[in-house]
Amino acid sequence: MINTVKSAIKTSLQSAVSGKQVLLSHDGTWDGGKEQIAIEATTETFARDQTGKPFAFQVNAVITSATYLDDDENGSLLTALHSAVFNWVMSLSSLTITGYTFESVTEISETEVEILAEKLKAMSVNFSFIITKN
């Protein structure tokens, strides 16, 4: 289910940051030089039915935007990229996830700029949302 969720996030987010590379994880193609965005997500039980079986989940997602330090000395590229992601999260009201219904975003937080691997600068939006099994 988590891969389906991440794919749904990617599909929706990609439309908000057209031209930028959105990855499903920090894989081997992650280098920041192309103003990349990586999606990480975990799920946890949010609600259970009468028998104790989970039927709703909270998805905890982290979307990290990164740029190459040498190409983005003043950080303007990263700021623009991160803002686009944040605005996408703020406006998120639906996601197409097979077998589940998107309910609502319930938490949003951001991180400061950090340096990754000595050549990237990055910022993240952390957010949570609830999905219910159909």
Next chain:
Amino acid sequence: MATFGVTSTGGYGMLQNFSKSSSAEIAEARDENGLATDEQAYSRDIEYSSEGIFDGDTVLEAGAAITMGSETVLIRNVSENETNTGYKRVSVTAGVKDSATQVALAART
């Protein structure tokens, strides 16, 4: 054998908890020192309560009859609770005293 989950039925929605409790009214006699010497139970109250995640059921109001556990009892309290971080929940408390004949309130029109 241990029982897992909510196995009783009654109330509304996807049950999250269910409880049955009984209490008795007891008369007592005391001696000149204030110590109880006799106790006489004279009435018993059975009360059920449940909380469920609302799933579209029609929720009756207090005073109506509802089946809780294995018997039909009168609703003493029902509340519908909504929150901006979760599902709507319905809590209901119902019960019966002794073997009283129960007459439900008519539905409001």
